[in-house]
Amino acid sequence: MSDGGKYDAIVIGVSAGGLKALRFLIPELPVGFQIPIVIVQHISAHSDGSWIHLLSKEGNRIIKEADEKEEIKKEVIYVAPPNYHLMIERDKTFALDIDEKVNYARPSIDVLFESAAEAYRDRLIGIILTGSGADGAKGLKRIKDRGGLTIAQDPAEAESASMPTAAIAATQVDHILSLRDIVDLLVEIENTHQ
Amino acid sequence: MALIDLTGPDIELLLTTLYRQYGYDFRQYSEAHVRRRIMNRFILSGLNSMTDMQARVQNDNKFAALLLQDLSITVTEMFRDPEFYRSLREKVIPILKTYSFIKVWHAGCSTGEEAYSMAILLKEAGLYDRTTIYATDFNQQALDHAREGIFSNELIKDYTINYQRSGGPESFSSYYTSQYNMVIIDQSLKKNIVWANHNLVTDSVFAEVHLILCRNVLIYFNKDLQNRVQTLFLDSLINGGMLCLGTKESLRFGEFEDRYLEIDRKQKVFKKKY
Numbered sequence: 001m002s003d004g005g006k007y008d009a010i011v012i013g014v015s016a017g018g019l020k021a022l023r024f025l026i027p028e029l030p031v032g033f034q035i036p037i038v039i040v041q042h043i044s045a046h047s048d049g050s051w052i053h054l055l056s057k058e059g060n061r062i063i064k065e066a067d068e069k070e071e072i073k074k075e076v077i078y079v080a081p082p083n084y085h086l087m088i089e090r091d092k093t094f095a096l097d098i099d100e101k102v103n104y105a106r107p108s109i110d111v112l113f114e115s116a117a118e119a120y121r122d123r124l125i126g127i128i129l130t131g132s133g134a135d136g137a138k139g140l141k142r143i144k145d146r147g148g149l150t151i152a153q154d155p156a157e158a159e160s161a162s163m164p165t166a167a168i169a170a171t172q173v174d175h176i177l178s179l180r181d182i183v184d185l186l187v188e189i190e191n192t193h194q
Numbered sequence: 195m196a197l198i199d200l201t202g203p204d205i206e207l208l209l210t211t212l213y214r215q216y217g218y219d220f221r222q223y224s225e226a227h228v229r230r231r232i233m234n235r236f237i238l239s240g241l242n243s244m245t246d247m248q249a250r251v252q253n254d255n256k257f258a259a260l261l262l263q264d265l266s267i268t269v270t271e272m273f274r275d276p277e278f279y280r281s282l283r284e285k286v287i288p289i290l291k292t293y294s295f296i297k298v299w300h301a302g303c304s305t306g307e308e309a310y311s312m313a314i315l316l317k318e319a320g321l322y323d324r325t326t327i328y329a330t331d332f333n334q335q336a337l338d339h340a341r342e343g344i345f346s347n348e349l350i351k352d353y354t355i356n357y358q359r360s361g362g363p364e365s366f367s368s369y370y371t372s373q374y375n376m377v378i379i380d381q382s383l384k385k386n387i388v389w390a391n392h393n394l395v396t397d398s399v400f401a402e403v404h405l406i407l408c409r410n411v412l413i414y415f416n417k418d419l420q421n422r423v424q425t426l427f428l429d430s431l432i433n434g435g436m437l438c439l440g441t442k443e444s445l446r447f448g449e450f451e452d453r454y455l456e457i458d459r460k461q462k463v464f465k466k467k468y
Contacts, residue, residue, distance in 0.1 A: 046276075046359075068413045068442055081442055083275075084413075087226035090202070095226040096442050098269050098410045114233075115226045118200075145197050 006193035007149065008092075008123040009072065010035050010186070011116045013109030013139065015042040015131025017159025019051055021179060025129075026059035026077065028183040034190060035125075037077045038066065038088070038116065040109045042131065045083040052079055066094040080107035087115035103135035113139020122147030125189070127182065129153045131163030137170040144171045149189075151175045151182060198236065200229055204244045208232065211251050212265075216258055218332070219395045220265050222419035231264045266333040267414060271352065272307040272345075274409070275441055276359030279311065281461040283361055286436055287319045289465075290404060296325040297403040299430060301394060301423075302411035303329035306340025306387075307353075312407065313383040314369055318362070322386060328401060330392035341389045343379035345370075350377055395419060399429050406431060410440035424450045433468040 014021060018041045043051070049065065056063040059077070066078040072092050080086035086107050087095040095115070102108035113126055113136060126143035128136045130153060144150045150173040155161035157178045168176060177185065205228060206221070213219045220228060232247075239257070241247050250257040273279050290296050296316075300309045309329040316322040331337050354366040370377040392400065394411070406427050412420050427437055428450065437454065439462040445451045454464035 065442075067444075069417065084442060087224075087230070089224065089226045095224040096413045097224070097227050098267070098413075098440075099227075099230075100269055111230070115230065118229065119226075142197070 005035070006123070007035055007125050007189060009088075009116065009120055010037045010125040010127065011113055011143075012037060012039045012127045012129060013113065013131070013136035013163070014039065014129040015105075015109075015133060015135065015160065015163055017130035018042070019055075020159060021129045021153070022055055023058060024179050025183060026055055026061075026063070028180075029059075030187065031060055032075065033061075033186075034074045035186075036072050036074055038072070038086070038112065039077065039079045040086060040107045040112045040136075041079060042105050042107070042109075042135070043082050045106075047082040049082075066096070068094055068096045070094045080112065082107075085111040087111060088119040089115075090119050092119060103133060105133075105135050109136035110139040114142045117142040117146040117148060120146075120148065124148035125151065125186075127151045127153075128164050128167040129179075130158035130160045132160045133163060134166035136163055137166040140167045140173065141171040144173070149174050151177060151185070153182065154178050198244065200233060200236075200244065204248075205229060205232065208244075208248060208251060211248065212258065212262065215252065216262065218262055218265075218393075222395065222416045223265070223414050224416060227414055228265065232261070235261050235264050263333070263335065266336070267302070267411070268304050268333065268336050270304045270307045271349070271356065272311045273353060273356035273360045273362075274308060274311075275461075276356045276361075278409075278438070278441065278461045279315065279356075279360035281458045281463055282312075282315055282438070283319070285457050286405065286438075286463060287315065287321070289434075289436065290316075290321055291319070293404055294324065296321060296405070297401060298325060298327045298405045298407070299401065299403040300327060300329040301392070301406060301408040301427075303331050303340060303389075304333065304336045306336075306343065306389070307345070308407065308409065309340065309387055310343065310369075310379055310383055311357075313387060314357075314362075317383065318364065322383075325386055327387045328390060328403070329387055330390050332391060332393035332395070334391055337389050337391060341384075343384060344376050345379070347372065347375045347377055394423050394426065399426060401430065402432050403430055403435060404432055405436045405438070407438045409438060410443070412443050413440065428453055428466065431466045433466055435466045437464045437466065438462060439464075 063077040152164040457463040
């Protein structure tokens with residue numbers, strides 16, 4: 001449900017070098033940042049989730065694994081659990097599945113982004129950060145096609161350039177930015193519209 | 195290719211046709227899941243519009259069969275989530291040992307990898323000879339595959355690691371024979387498994403059992419269907435019987451939560467109250 005702001009959710013896809021990028025980005029967002037954020041980070045199927053606790057502590061906010069049928073709430077950051085694809089339903093709840101890997105990954109960024117694009121249409125911000133491979137490129141294109149805002153981390157800055165590079169090649173992204181500038185843009189959007 | 199808009203009514207119409215014409219009911223599945231599968235088939239088949247797709251489903255049995263396979267879930271592994279199988283060994287097997295005969299229902303067994311994993315576990319505990327495992331699925335193709343017990347060699351390496359992580363005491367290779375690039379599951383593991391076609395959406399209770407395994411199936415269902423299936427499980431379990439769900443599944447809805455005790459919170463093992 002829209003409540004007047006311009007964007008209802010942010011989805012982030014990140015792979016190799018991701019933890020470092022997220023450890024910079026999340027604490028830089030002001031506490032109380034409203035727009036919910038949903039992250040797919042490529043992780044081992046056997047990850048114990050300790051990276052989530054680390055981020056939560058450093059970021060001083062609620063960061064949790066998404067549960068199936070869970071309603072997406074403001075101010076919360078959700079991450080895809082290991083070995084499941086994460087999707088967003090049109091009623092803005094989460095769905096999980098164990099379908100085949102996509103782009104050698106489960107969770108896959110494309111799977112989250114494509115479902116989020118259908119659920120939020122033009123009220124979504126999609127961001128591709130550092131990572132190897134090309135997961136997320138198709139998903140970011142879908143977000144663009146549905147009228148959402150698309151951002152790629154500047155490949156020159158990214159620890160692993162191939163994911164943002166693939167996204168930029170697949171879509172005319174709205175912004176190519178450093179992590180610092182991504183934070184500033186998100187804060188500006190929140191302050192202007194929300 | 196232009197991006198199509200797959201609306202809620204488009205999906206509903208397609209699923210209704212599949213149900214009326216072919217008897218498989220996906221109308222209460224997660225829409226995000228169904229949408230992704232339909233979109234994939236749409237793109238693979240080079241169709242132009244949802245009207246075309248609707249017509250193909252109506253008039254082309256082979257196409258409909260493909261879509262039905264797309265919509266059903268066939269991804270599984272032996273000893274998927276080793277920590278869960280460790281919990282079975284340590285917390286569930288000791289309870290099963292107290293019964294003179296044991297009935298296990300593996301609901302949504304797909305191609306059988308997890309049913310065979312259960313058979314291995316029971317064999318190692320010395321319980322297999324007094325056990326019947328009902329392994330059920332609505333997907334006949336998957337069941338046929340499961341009954342054969344032939345799996346790709348490539349996967350065995352991962353399965354072996356899973357087995358070892360689950361606390362498996364034997365050499366995993368003692369449970370299969372390699373042939374070319376395939377492995378054949380040991381015959382002795384098959385003898386007490388009953389493979390049967392059962393549809394959680396439309397079929398009812400068929401046995402009283404001591405243990406139900408249904409992992410990563412309910413996540414595909416909407417709340418109403420989840421409730422239906424939970425009722426089915428509750429009615430199928432003996433008092434004191436155990437229910438195992440997937441790592442990300444729960445009994446969070448009050449009416450069921452009250453009927454079970456938690457045996458392992460993290461691994462989602464529950465025991466039906468007396």
